Amino acid sequence: MSTSAIVMMVVAMVVIWGGLAAAIVNLLRHGSVENRAENVRRDL
Template sequence: MSTSAIVMMVVSMLVIWGGLALAVVSLLRHGAVEDRVGEPGHRDL
């Protein structure tokens, strides 16, 4: 592999993992995850 290909691969991995981390932090900060935690198998019909 050429150096530029390796650099582009590393940058793209950082962008993908960074976006995933920001999405998780955003969900945790806004409480979207805590609101969905409940009893397993319990549904409001």
């Protein structure tokens, strides 16, 4: 593999793992979806 291909692969991995980490931090900071589901009132 050429050097540019390796660099692009590393950049793509950093972007993917960084996005995953940001999503997890966002969920932990603002609370999970389960906590919000309990507050929903349904009038049937």
